[in-house]
Amino acid sequence: MNFKSIVLIVILFISSCLTAQDTPNIVWIVSEDNSKHYMKLFNAHGVSTPNIEKLAQNGIQFNRAFSNAAVCSAARSSIITGVYGPKVATHYHRSEQKVTLPENIKMFPEYLREVGYYTTNNAKEDYNIIKYDMVWDDSSNKASWRNRKKGQPFFHVFNIGTTHEGQLHFSEKDVDSIRTKTNIETVFVQPNHPQTKIFKYTNARYLDLISKMDQQVGEVIKQLKDDHLLENTIIFYYGDHGGVLPNSKGYLKETGLHVPLVVYIPEKFKNLSSFKAGTSTNTFVSFVDFSATVLNVAGVKVPKTIDGVPFLGRNVSKHTLQNKETFGYADRFDEKYDMVRSVRIGNLKYIRNFQPFNVDGLMNNYRYKQLAYSEWKLLFDKGQLNEIQASFFKPKAPEEVYDVEKDPFETNNLAHDAAYHKELLKLRKSLNSWIKSMPDLSFFPEHLIIEKAFTNPIAFGTAHKKDISKYLKIANLQLLPFDEAKPKLLKYLDSSDELERYWALISCSSFGLKASELSDKIEALMTSDTLLINRMRAAEFLGITGLKDSSDALTNLLYQSNNEKEALLLLNTIVLQQDYYKNYQFSVQSTLINKAVLKNKLIQERLKYLNHELPY
Known part of the structure; x- marks a missing residue:
């Protein structure tokens, strides 16, 4: 060398x-x-x-x-x-x-x-x-x-x-027997929460956990x-x-x-x-x-x-x-479905509820193991909450706007405040642009995403970018006055594209009784649509509005489904209608559900709730 x-x-x-x-x-x-x-x-x-x-x-x-x-x-x-x-x-x-x-x-x-x-x-x-x-x-x-x-x-x-x-996930016995280091009498409880002993104790106990985590x-x-x-x-x-x-x-x-x-x-x-x-x-x-x-x-x-x-x-x-901006998304959490997107720009927060008839407080078995959740629902059922506290258990607005610096717990929706109209349009545009740029695959129901997109989601999104933009456009009909949206909804309810019909039905449900004049067409789709989840969405509209008791139709659709996530979406609607719309009563027989579907753990969670088998 x-x-x-x-x-x-x-x-x-x-x-x-x-x-x-x-x-x-x-x-x-x-x-x-x-x-x-x-x-x-x-x-x-x-x-x-x-x-x-x-x-x-x-x-x-x-x-x-x-x-x-x-x-x-x-x-x-x-x-x-x-x-x-x-x-x-x-x-x-x-x-x-x-x-x-x-x-x-x-x-x-x-x-x-x-x-x-x-x-x-x-x-x-x-x-x-x-x-x-x-x-x-x-x-x-x-x-x-x-x-x-x-x-x-x-x-x-x-x-x-x-x-x-x-x-x-502690018991009521623990509230009285396990003392917290944080004083429950001085602890802060958010304004959208009931100001009860359970909520004070839960906050105090959680602050103790934060201290332990810091160690x-x-x-x-x-x-x-x-x-x-x-x-x-x-x-x-x-x-x-x-x-x-x-x-x-x-x-x-x-x-x-x-x-x-x-x-x-x-x-x-x-x-x-x-x-x-x-x-x-x-x-x-x-x-x-x-x-x-x-x-x-x-x-x-x-x-x-x-x-x-x-x-x-x-x-x-x-x-x-x-x-100065950040985006958020929320869809299915365990057995509970929704579709929500958000953008925050500076101090202003915009939340878009694409299925505003869904109720935030809808049962989620794991979540309701927390005493604060179950007490909150009990107080709502008893009519003992103020308007802000009760909103968790009521249908949402399609759009929400908050000044989170002035209103950190997002209790005052400014979406219809004329002083914020320009900001609303800016936030809406920003969110829509982000959704289309990805594009957002949630404009396809989850079971279709699993079936068609899981092996290459980017390729699927690229191939269906124009479709997703079109479905977003139909979903955004929810933001128009009904008389202006009506002719377009009629057009899309008759579309040969199954998912155009799907999103038109969701938008009709967001209008509630305002869309009652479309009920005959929607009822016809409940029995004739080629896509099972479209028949479900049609039954959902009729049940939400109370124009027809569609509980039997939803139950029969559940029995027809051979797809786990499709059946889970059906059960989401069944629980929603039972608990928050007209209190329809459902008698779901597990023996009539597809055996492969019945093995799904999330399906079992929903059935436990419907059959009153939960220990809390």
């Missing part, structure tokens, strides 16, 4: 060492089901979290950080891919069948592994996606950065389940310190979506989407942030931005398939960080 070769090898060795030293480790500490509202760092009514507060004193506090979905599997799917859920069909909460990602879309830790990172996850995944072996070096409750090769940079995720919704955050940071890694490690702390008091997790309220986020960047890597340590920012960041940010921090080129943009790392400055 000659002298030049030796020099070259030495230079390459030194270069590789420098590169390793200059590559940051990245740690995510994730707490489950808590919005920013429970932490004093972000909200005056929250509890102190000294470890997270200390992280913020030496890092960056993001006051406008948002999940794009209000439940874990949908939220985590958007984080791991950097792609909006409705675009790749990952937005339904835990579909039994997993989505296959297109070849050009990867779970982002795979990109980190390709450049030498050791990637670990301890331990929750909860993705609505088929997972590939190349994503994590280790994903288990034993996963740790300590198992990497010496000097190898790492990306580590540590999940804390202490604040998960299930921690609030666990401190333990992870201590491990990094003990391993002499703090000076080389960028730390993110965030909540995986909002929650967990009623009308938060599972809903597109700020309490369901607005999460805490603090990022610590050591002095060594301060060039990777345009923010000074110890400061806060109102820059909007969303979960779809997280993967792009980590890749950019690690020096990896951000793939064009990622919808988000970096908010830290190279070539990011305050000038480029002018984002």
Whole structure:
């Protein structure tokens, strides 16, 4: 070996060492089901979290950080891919069948592994996606950065389940026997909630859990310190979506989407942030931005398939960080269906209810294990709620607009306030443009998405982009006065396109009795339409309006269905009509349901409720 070769090898060795030293480790500490509202760092009514507060004193506090979905599997799917859920069909909460990602879309830790990172996850995944072996070096409750090769940079995720919704599944006996550290007499209860002992206790108990979670955050940071890694490690702390008091997790309220986020960047890597340590920012960041940010921090080129943009790392400055909007989506949560989209721009929040006849308080068996939920419904049934508190159990407006700075719990809908009309139109346009640009696959019912799109959702969306835009147009007839929408609804009810009829029927239901003059045509569709779910939507309209008792028709359609998700949608309508419209009585015989359908766990949850088999 000659002298030049030796020099070259030495230079390459030194270069590789420098590169390793200059590559940051990245740690995510994730707490489950808590919005920013429970932490004093972000909200005056929250509890102190000294470890997270200390992280913020030496890092960056993001006051406008948002999940794009209000439940874990949908939220985590958007984080791991950097792609909006409705675009790749990952937005339904835990579909039994997993989505296959297109070849050009990867779970982002795979990109980190390709450049030498050791990637670990301890331990929750909860993705609505088929997972590939190349994503994590280790994903288990034993996963740790300590198992990497010496000097190898790492990306580590540590999940804390202490604040998960299930921690609030306590009994009435517990309310009197288990004392909280937080004083229940001084605790804040949201104005849309009943001001009862149960709600006060639930809030206090949850604040105690936030304190416990903060201690666990401190333990992870201590491990990094003990391993002499703090000076080389960028730390993110965030909540995986909002929650967990009623009308938060599972809903597109700020309490369901607005999460805490603090990022610590050591002095060594301060060039990777345009923010000074110890400061806060109102820059909007969303979960779809997280993967792009980590890749950019690690020096990896951000793939064009990622919808988000970096908010830290190279070539990011305050000038480029002018984002003031965030989008949200909510569809099926366990056995409960809806279709809601949202956009927030600055302090204004727009919520679009595409099926406004659906009631937010509709039974969801897991959710109603929480005493606060069941008490809230009981008080509604007794007529003991004020108008704001009772709205959770009533049909919604197609459009909602809130000034969330003045009205943080979204109780005063400004959609019909003339002073906000220009803002309404701007927000509506922004949301419609986003829906069409993805495009949003939810304009196809879930069972059709599973059947036709799960093997390549991007290709399916591209092929049906014009169709989705057309269905959106039909859905938006809900926003017109009925007399103006009527001739168009008549046209689409007669369409040869099955889903044009589907969305026309949904829009008719949103008008309620205003559309009663279309009842003869709709009743004819209930018996003659070629698509079973269209017959269901027709029966739904007749039941909602009370123009005809369609309970037998809905029950018979359930017996005819041989598709699990189609049957689940039917059961959603059955429970909705039983509990909130005319109190129709349904007698569902399990023996008449398709055997394959009956095996579905979510179907079983609905049947337990209908058959009064729940223990609470």
